[in-house]
Amino acid sequence: MWPRWTTAHCGRRQGDVTQHLTVPTSDAQSPSMRTGTNGLSLNDSVYERLLRERIIVLGSQVEDSISNQICSQLLLLAAEDADRDISLYINSPGGSVTAGMAIYDTMQLIKPDVATVAMGMAASMGQFLLSAGAKGKRFALPHARIMMHQPSAGLGGTASDIEIQAKMFSRHKKEMAQLIAEQTGQTVEKITQDSDRDRWFTAEEAREYGFVDHVASAANLPG
Structure with a gap:
């Protein structure tokens, strides 16, 4: 069975924005066998x-x-x-x-x-x-x-909500690019460019x- 594509999204949970970094996942479930212990x-x-x-x-x-x-x-x-x-x-x-x-x-x-x-x-x-x-x-x-x-997120709600979410998303994007640059030895500019897609x-x-x-x-x- 071909994997289904999970869309990266931004959802509301208790008023907060949850950003997701996700790629295809499979519908297959891991087997679970009960033991006697x-x-x-x-x-x-x-x-x-x-x-x-x-x-x-x-x-x-x-x-x-x-x-x-x-x-x-x-x-x-x-x-x-x-x-x-x-x-x-x-x-x-x-x-x-x-x-x-x-x-x-x-x-x-x-x-x-x-x-x-x-x-x-x-x-x-x-x-x-x-x-x-x-x-x-x-x-x-x-x-x-x-x-x-790069992180991706869908924005929704009022204009004020969207502005807040956009600022949070931009902050996460810059923070992760900086950390990955430190981890890899690449420049922040290269990480930003290479992670655009x-x-x-x-x-x-x-x-x-x-x-x-x-x-x-x-x-x-x-x-």
């Missing part, structure tokens, strides 16, 4: 086992519930051992700017280095979080694809651009 599904058991190995997986669109979960896991692992690295595996089409920035800020807050690994697709906010990993510890699997573009990178192209430091192999993969 503690009422956990097979997926739950796998993720708990990975967490014990200090591995976190972002395998969906970035939204508030996923962001809260990943932030909690980062804080928990940092509290358990502040000196051991944490690995964040990313296969995501992107999502909410504010939800993604919560993950980013938590990654910067905690003491352990967060190594990031792109698998499948790291697009939009997924690309941003991939590049936010600890320098020298950012990886892409050989056939991963990375996509960068969807731009896709192979793993090797992502390494050359500065999104990641290594194309992963069994020998250098973290975790």
Whole structure:
């Protein structure tokens, strides 16, 4: 089945504007098999086992519930051992700017280095979080694809509302371009130009651009 296209949009939630960085997502649902232990599904058991190995997986669109979960896991692992690295595996089409920035800020807050690994697709906010990993510890699997573009938002409401939303959108756009420039070593002007439209990178192209430091192999993969 061909993937459906998810339109990036700006929605109202409790009076706030939610901006999204999103690319195509599939309608397919992950299988969930119940185990006989503690009422956990097979997926739950796998993720708990990975967490014990200090591995976190972002395998969906970035939204508030996923962001809260990943932030909690980062804080928990940092509290358990502040000196051991944490690995964040990313296969995501992107999502909410504010939800993604919560993950980013938590990654910067905690003491352990967060190594990031792109698998499948790291697009939009997924690309941003991939590049936010600890320098020298950012990886892409050989056939991963990375996509960068600028935040997009639909504006609505009264003229005053639209003006407020436009200012917030402009602020987010400039802030993200500055951060990506710092992460990659590119200039802000180049990031702004290159992200004007969807731009896709192979793993090797992502390494050359500065999104990641290594194309992963069994020998250098973290975790």
